[in-house]
Structure formats: C-alpha cells, structure tokens
Amino acid sequence: MERIIEILRSAKSAAIIPHISADGDAVGSCKAMAEMLRSMGADAAVYLEEPLEQRLSFLDGGMELYNGSDTEHDVCIVLDCGDEGRIGSRMPIVSRAEKVINIDHHRTNTYFGDENYVDADASATGELLVRLFKAMGAELTDKAAEYLYTAICSDTGCFAYSNTSPATMRAAAELMEHAFDHAEIARLLFDCVSINTALMRAELTSRIHSYYGGKLRIVTADEEFAAKYGVEPNDIQGLVDIPRSIEGTEVAVSIKQMEGKIKASLRSNGSADVASAAQELGGGGHTRAAGCTVDAPDLETAESIIVRAFERSLS
Ligand SMILES: [Mn+2]
Known part of the structure; x- marks a missing residue:
C-alpha cells in the first residue's frame, strides 16, 4: 500500500477505470477516487465502458464513456476489476499510463497492475479505499464519503450479505460521520424499481x-x-x-x-x-x-x- 500512496501523492493526471458492466461498488469507488485526487490537486477522469444501468442512474455524472481516443495520464487506477479481461475496450488507456494501480477484492484477481492492493476479505473495493485514504492521512470530503458508502452498501446488499464484517461496519460508521443521506442511498440501491x-x-x-x-x-x-x-x-x-x-x-x-x-x-x-x-x-x-x-x-x-x-x- 505504501508504494500506491506514494504514486497517488505525486500523480498529476489519473485515469480511473471500473470493471465492465460497472456495479455500485465499482462506480462509487471510481467517483470517490476521482473526488479525492481532485481534492489533492490532481486531474482525474473516470472512463466507463458503457452507460450505467438504469438502477444506478443516480450515480451518473462526472464520468465519460470511453470513445477510443488517445488519453494522456501518468497513472491508471483500475478499481474493483479482477482481471484485464474486465477492462474491455479501455485497454489502451491502461497501456499508455506509466503506472497501473490495481485495487480490488476479488479472490480471483490476477495482480495485473504495476502495484496491486488486493484483499479478498474486504466486502467491497470501497472498503479498501476507506483504508487507503486513512493510511494516506487524506481527509475525506463529504462527497467522497457518500460515494464510498454507496460502494460498500451496494456490494454488501445494504450490509446484509456474509461479506459484511466488523471492519466493514466500522468503515461504514466512519463514513456516516459525514454529511449525506444514507437512508436515501439504501432506498435508491435496493428499494426502488420501476x-x-x-x-x-x-x-x-x-x-x-x-x-x-x-x-x-x-x-x-x-x-x-x-x-x-x-x-x-x-x-x-x-x-x-x-x-x-x-x-x-x-x-x-x-x-x-x-x-x-x-x-x-x-x-x-x-x-x-x-x-x-x-x-x-x-x-x-x-x-x-x-x-x-x-x-x-x-x-x-x-x-x-x-x-x-x-x-x-x-x-
Ligand atoms: Mn466489488
């Protein structure tokens, strides 16, 4: 994690990539990473493979659909993605970056990054990012806390699945100290269908x-x-x-x-x-x-x- 922190601290421009068919954890984690890097003065862009599914439309905004054009970023951060196959058509962004950081919680992760932070015991990539930003000593913005809460809430089925651990609840509790509507996030994710x-x-x-x-x-x-x-x-x-x-x-x-x-x-x-x-x-x-x-x-x-x-x- 130390090396990743060093890279993030010195990053000037970062490309952030969730897995294909991005879910709530992937999107929430990417938006939180972009928000935090920007708060630290770096440029950050999130590239999606496809439009968000309708259910996650409340997370839309501040991200772009990758159109195949050349990108210039010194760092590429791939989040919640177990292997390069799940990067899809965005592989050129990864190849062009000087450093590739892979942060994920899938047991089958292939450690495809130059630096990898993989922990299969974490409930969500969002939970790993809570740990990472804490280790960096970075003060979370309310927006970043909201995105990370969304990520964890999404992958734990609103803290109901077996992947929810005491550490998950502690991370969520810390996030809840920030100003955002956690009940509304749970409703939008799990209790609202057309x-x-x-x-x-x-x-x-x-x-x-x-x-x-x-x-x-x-x-x-x-x-x-x-x-x-x-x-x-x-x-x-x-x-x-x-x-x-x-x-x-x-x-x-x-x-x-x-x-x-x-x-x-x-x-x-x-x-x-x-x-x-x-x-x-x-x-x-x-x-x-x-x-x-x-x-x-x-x-x-x-x-x-x-x-x-x-x-x-x-x-
Ligand atoms: Mn996940």
Whole structure:
C-alpha cells in the first residue's frame, strides 16, 4: 500500500477505470477516487465502458464513456476489476499510463497492475479505499464519503450479505460521520424499481426452474424478454436474487442472453462454492457470488451446462 500512496501523492493526471458492466461498488469507488485526487490537486477522469444501468442512474455524472481516443495520464487506477479481461475496450488507456494501480477484492484477481492492493476479505473495493485514504492521512470530503458508502452498501446488499464484517461496519460508521443521506442511498440501491421492473420480476418468479430438490434454482432472460417490459437486459441486475430468495435454495443462478453472449450469475446461500463452478466454466468471483460467460448456442443449453456443473455438489 505504501508504494500506491506514494504514486497517488505525486500523480498529476489519473485515469480511473471500473470493471465492465460497472456495479455500485465499482462506480462509487471510481467517483470517490476521482473526488479525492481532485481534492489533492490532481486531474482525474473516470472512463466507463458503457452507460450505467438504469438502477444506478443516480450515480451518473462526472464520468465519460470511453470513445477510443488517445488519453494522456501518468497513472491508471483500475478499481474493483479482477482481471484485464474486465477492462474491455479501455485497454489502451491502461497501456499508455506509466503506472497501473490495481485495487480490488476479488479472490480471483490476477495482480495485473504495476502495484496491486488486493484483499479478498474486504466486502467491497470501497472498503479498501476507506483504508487507503486513512493510511494516506487524506481527509475525506463529504462527497467522497457518500460515494464510498454507496460502494460498500451496494456490494454488501445494504450490509446484509456474509461479506459484511466488523471492519466493514466500522468503515461504514466512519463514513456516516459525514454529511449525506444514507437512508436515501439504501432506498435508491435496493428499494426502488420501476413498475415495469416489478411486473417483469413477477413473471420471472413464475419462470424459475428448480433442480436437485430445489437446492439449485435457475432463472433465464433474454433481450426479447427484457424488451417486452421495456427494460435493457443490462438493467435486470438483481435477476439472481429472485431464485436466491426462495426457501430451500442453496445455489441460485441467473442466465442472461444479450448481444450474442450468454452470461451467468451464481450465488450461494450456504456452503456451496460457486467460485469454483464459475472458474470451471471460465469465469470467477467470490465463494458466494461469482459469474461466467457460458459457451452455449442458446439459454436452454447454457442452463443444462450449469445444472451439470453442480451435479456433484448438490445431487
Ligand atoms: Mn466489488
């Protein structure tokens, strides 16, 4: 961490990059990093791979969509990103920077940076940034505290998931000393959906498939289904929570087909290790939350591949 602090202190211009399909932790962490670097007198730009999903639109602003043009930054900070594959089309920004800093909490992180601060025990990248700014002796601005709180709240399911530790709560408590509306952040992240999304969820619930006596539950959706409800496939983020919240579910999986790719999100409610299953299929993640791209021609085939991946552990 010392080397990272040195680099951040002397940075003149930083490019900040969240993983592709940026989530609340990735975006909140990037916005907090940009805010803090600017407060220390450096230039900072956040480059997104794609527009934010609708659910996170309250975090929009102060970031740019990368358009492939040349960038000039002495430092590139990649946040919440386990490997270079999740940098996507923004790789040239990383290649052009003199120093690449990788700060992340994914167990499968590949340490692709020149400097790496990776701790898989942290609930969120936001939690690591709280530690980092503290170690720097940098006074958090209220805005930075709000973004970091959003990041941690997002990745812990509002402090409900098993990744929430005493250290997480202490970090959150410190952030709450600042002036921002934490109840509103929780509401925007977890308790506010459009009427179309609510109706879509009702149909998705009726489409859950159960396997191994209900220990594995899978729900699938494609672009056509999303279009029926007027939402972007990218906006069906909480899809996996629909089967996850059903009694008896040990492993919940959502499978989405979009832009010719089939992506699966895997969640464990108990002892099942979904990271190994995801890794077997070419993906990665955490023990209880992982993801992968499934090499299959259609959703049905993808579903049977997933079902087979859990045959040994759940049947
Ligand atoms: Mn994260």
